[in-house]
Amino acid sequence: MTLLSLHEVKAGYGSAQVLHGISLEIAEGEVVTLLGRNGMGKTTTVRAIMGLIKPWGGKVMIDGKDMTGRPPYEIGRAGVGLVPEGRQVFPTLTVEENLLAAAKTPHGRARWTLPEVFKFFPRLKERRKNLGAQLSGGEQQMVAIGRALMTNPRLLLLDEATEGLAPLIREEIWSRLGVLKAEGEAILLIDKNVGALAALADRHYVIEKGEIVSTVADAHGGPVPAAELERYLHL
Numbered sequence: 001m002t003l004l005s006l007h008e009v010k011a012g013y014g015s016a017q018v019l020h021g022i023s024l025e026i027a028e029g030e031v032v033t034l035l036g037r038n039g040m041g042k043t044t045t046v047r048a049i050m051g052l053i054k055p056w057g058g059k060v061m062i063d064g065k066d067m068t069g070r071p072p073y074e075i076g077r078a079g080v081g082l083v084p085e086g087r088q089v090f091p092t093l094t095v096e097e098n099l100l101a102a103a104k105t106p107h108g109r110a111r112w113t114l115p116e117v118f119k120f121f122p123r124l125k126e127r128r129k130n131l132g133a134q135l136s137g138g139e140q141q142m143v144a145i146g147r148a149l150m151t152n153p154r155l156l157l158l159d160e161a162t163e164g165l166a167p168l169i170r171e172e173i174w175s176r177l178g179v180l181k182a183e184g185e186a187i188l189l190i191d192k193n194v195g196a197l198a199a200l201a202d203r204h205y206v207i208e209k210g211e212i213v214s215t216v217a218d219a220h221g222g223p224v225p226a227a228e229l230e231r232y233l234h235l
């Protein structure tokens, strides 16, 4: 079933239009990427989905329900969790407080609780009394992901979740995302690491100047080779 669909979403900042009619779909359990060079509108698309900016036109549908322009907490309640660009961990709260601030158990028994997040990222359990500001970039990223998981989302949006991280931490994040995929979590990924995207994702949307210019998938449902994705990025 379709979890999220965008129909001709238009949005921008001030009088500058950035999105010129974005249409895309993500089904339950699907891992999809939004690929594009800098400044093409990936983050703006995420903001429009989350209600962080109000679309100028078009529709954002969640579970077939029109959620266009609803505030972020309502989008979250509808099952969408965001791992934002730049992590945005609260610097003066501890790891535990950062995670608990987001806690939400929408439908009865929740998959994600504090102990479950600590099991998923053991490093966070060790650091649970540390302040956000005292964490390494990789640890902050784990907090950002853990915080989104604490909302028990059915769709996770990750905006540049491995940016600026050391290779080892980056690999750990990718492997954790693989675990989430295997559990049936739907994920929308934005990242510059095309190799990792190719390995994890089922499908790819290519965005250029605020429009989806290609949808890329393997005819037999397998992964799309990284080299093919690279070609789309160097148009």
Ligand SMILES: Nc1ncnc2c1ncn2[C@@H]1O[C@H](COP(=O)(O)OP(=O)(O)OP(=O)(O)O)[C@@H](O)[C@H]1O
Pocket (backbone or CB within 6 Å): 013, 018, 036, 037, 038, 039, 040, 041, 042, 043, 044, 045
């Ligand atoms: N808060 C803002 N106010 C004004 N313009 C903005 C704002 N945020 C982004 N823009 C502009 O909107 C356009 C698209 O930016 P966006 O961040 O969506 O791109 P992106 O594809 O995510 O790229 P990047 O990889 O650089 O984050 C760019 O021209 C950018 O300068």
